[in-house]
Amino acid sequence: MTTLEIWHARKQLHITFWPALPLSFFHACFYLARPFFDNGLPYAEMAGGHSSGFFAILIFEAILYAICLSFIILAMVYERGQLGYKQDSLCDPLTGVGNRRAFLEYGNELIRKRKNQAFPLQLILFDLDNFKRLNDQYGHAGGDSALVFFCNVVNSTLEKKDIFARIGGEEFACLTMKPKEQAILMAETIRFQLAQNSQHNIPMTVSVGMAFSKPDQDSISHLLIQADHALYRAKSAGKNRIELS
Template sequence: MHLDVYTLFIFELFILILLTAVMLFAWIGGRRDPTLGLTALMLAFSTAGTLLSSMRAGVSEVIPVVFSNMMILLCYGIMWAALRIFTGRRVFLPVVFSGPIIWLVFCLYPAFYHNLEPRIFLTSLLTATYTLLTTLEIWHARRQLQVTYWPALPLSFFHACFYLARPFFDDSLPYAEMAGGHSSGFFAILIFEAILYAICLSFIILAMVYERGQLGYKQASLSDPLTGVGNRRDFLERGNELIRKRKNNDFPLQLILFDLDNFKRLNDQYGHAGGDSALVFFCNVVKASLEKKDIFARIGGEEFACLTTRPREQAIRMAENIRFQLAQNSQHSIPMTVSVGMAFSESDQDSISHLLIQADHALYRAKSAGKNRIELS
C-alpha cells in the first residue's frame, strides 16, 4: 500500500492548525488555564516547524534543517512544561530550551549538518527524552492528580519508543519531494504517527483539565468558603456513606455537635471580621484533634459537626479536649467557649439525620445548663 506523503503532510498541517485553534479557544474560555495555554503554544510552534520543514526548493537548508527542528524540539519542551504545571510543579526553563540549543550547537559542525543519519539519531533521541520526561511527570504525580490520567501514559510511552526505534528503521528519504510524492517507507508512517499523537495528546490534556475543573467546582460546592471545612451537604453525604459501610463492617460511630457560645455578642462587639476570625480559630482548634477518618463540617452559622469512628470514651475525651482548648485560648475579651452535644449511633442506625436530631437535643440541654459543657444523648 502506498501512502501519499504530500496528502499526509497537508493533512498534518490542517490538523495542527485546527488543534491549535481548539486549544486556544479552550484556553480563552476556560479561565486561562496555563496548561491549555501552553498546549496551544506548543501546537502553534509545531505547525510553524512543520511548515518550515517543507521549505527546501530554492531556499537555504538552514531553515528546514536548523530552525524547523529547533521549533519542533521546543514544542516538546513546552509540552513537558505544560504537564509539569498541570501536576503543580515548577518549570525549569533550561530544560525547556535545552533541546533546541543542543540541536543548534550540533548543526554548527559541518560533519553533522551535512549528514542525515546523525541528524535523525539526535532529533529522535531528544524527542524521546522529552516525551519520557513528560511520561515521568504524569507517573510521579498520579496519586495527586485525581483525574483520569492513565491514557496519557501509554500514549507518551509509545511515542517515545517510536522515536527511539526511528534511527533503526528510517532509511527512506525524509522529504516528500525527494520521495516522488509517494512512500510506503518509514517517513510516511512517521507523519501518520505524528498526526495521531497530536490529536490524542491534545484531547487527553483537554479532558484532564476539564475534569480537574469539574472536580474543583464539586469540591467548592461541598466546602465552607470561610473556614475551608466541609459544609452541611458534604457532611450528610459522607456521613450517610459511612453508615452504609458500617452495615457490612461493624464499627463505632459517634456524632459530636458544637455550637459556639456568645457568638452574637462577639459579632456585635468585633464586627463580622471578628466573628469570622473566631470561626476560623475554632476550626483550627478542632483540626488539631482530628484523625484522618473523622468527618468535620460547618453545618450552620456557628454550628459544627464531627462524625468519628473512635470508641465512645475516646470521642468524649476528644470533645472535652476541644472544649478545654478553646476556653483556654480565646482570641477576644469576650470568653470564647463552646457547648457540645453528643450522640452515639446504634448498629441499626440508617441515616445521619437521626443522629443529628439526637445530638441537637443534647446540645440544647448543654445550652440550657449554662453553656461551655458537654451533654450526651
C-alpha cells in the same frame, strides 16, 4: 519520561489521567522501534533521497499523537475545572472547612461503608456559646474571627479521616471513627483548649452534644437529631460542657 511522570504523579492527580498513559507509551514505542527500520537517519540522508515506509508512518503517528494529546489535555483541564467547582460547593468560604452539604454527603457515604465494615462511628455537635453577644459587640468581623479561630482549634485536634464541617451559623459537626471513649476525650480536649482563649476579651466556650451510632442506624440525619438533643441539654445545663445522647 512523560509516561513515568504521569505514573508517579497519579496519586496527586484527582482527575482522569489514564488515557494519557497508553498514548505517551505508544508514542515512545514508535521511536524506540525506529532504529530497526531506518537506523534513525534524517530524511535527506536516506539512500537515494528516499526514506523507508516506516518514516512516513512515523510522521503520521507524530501528528496523530499531537492531536490526541491536545484533546486529552483539554479534557483533563475541563475535568479539573469541574472538580474545582464541586469542591467549592462543598466548602464553607469563611472557615475553609466543609459545609452542611459536604457533611451529609460524606457522612452518608461513611454510613454505607459501615454496613460492610464494622467500625465505630461517633457524631460530635459543637455550638459556640455567647456568639450573639460577640457578634453584637464587635460586628461580623469579630464573629468571623471567632469562627475561624474555633476551626483552627478543632483542625489541630482532628485526624485526617475525621469529617468536620460547619452546618450552620456557629454550629459545627464532626464524624469520627474513634471508639466512644477516645471520641469523648477528643471533644473534651477541644472544649478545654477553646476555654483557655478569648476573642476581643470575651471568653470563648463551646457546648457539645454527642451521639453514638448503633448497628441498626442507617442515616446521618438520625445521628444529628440525637446529638442535637444532647446539645440542647448542654446549653440548658449552663453551657461549656459535654452531654451524651
